[in-house]
Amino acid sequence: GCLNVHGSLLPRWRGAAPIQRAILAGDAETGVGIMQMEAGLDTGPVRLEGRTPILGKTAGELTDELATLGARLMVKVLADPDAYPPVAQPEEGVTYAAKIAKEESRLDFARDAAAVERQVRAFNPPGAWFEANGERVRVLEATVESTGGAAGIVLDDRLTIACATGAIRPSLVQRAGRGMMTATDLLRGFPIPAGTAL
DSSP: OOEEEESSSTTTTEESOHHHHHHHTTOSEEEEEEEEOOSSTTOSOEEEEEEEEOTTOOHHHHHHHHHHHHHHHHHHHHHOGGGSOOBOOOSSSOOEEOOOOGGGGBOOTTSOHHHHHHHHHHTTTTOEEEEETTEEEEEEEEEEESOOOSTTBBOSTTOOEEOSSSEEEEEEEEETTSOEEEHHHHHHHSOOOTTOBO
């Protein structure tokens, strides 16, 4: 039969966007499985699995890591299929990784800061975004801050943005048609003053 490399720890995150969904959910680890394909959506038995901690990685970083790990595991299975017999997936713990909708990449400051930071990592690439001065600004990296305020309000001159609890501070951003830059560089020519509602 056919084998597939799937980027999750099956049966968790069957479907189209397992890496992004694992980050968004705050999973501590993810992985890759060499799965025997069958008619169902990622329901086939797994021959070999590898794991890795998520540890603040972006979707792009995890994709590269899992692709390398998956290729290595696939070579092992193909070289000696009898050594890695198919093992049926457990019936418990099934979750589905729905395709990413475009609107999901807009940062939702009504969530807590940790969830917003996970949005930043899950949608990099191409980048989660907020709108300021009538323009989309992509956020490629951000840190969680303990300060707070009304959700969506810029708190200071360093682009710290209040969330439902806590705040995030973008550190690497990108305007449309421009290169990546630090938030400090962005603010020099694109003011987003404290008190701005995003």
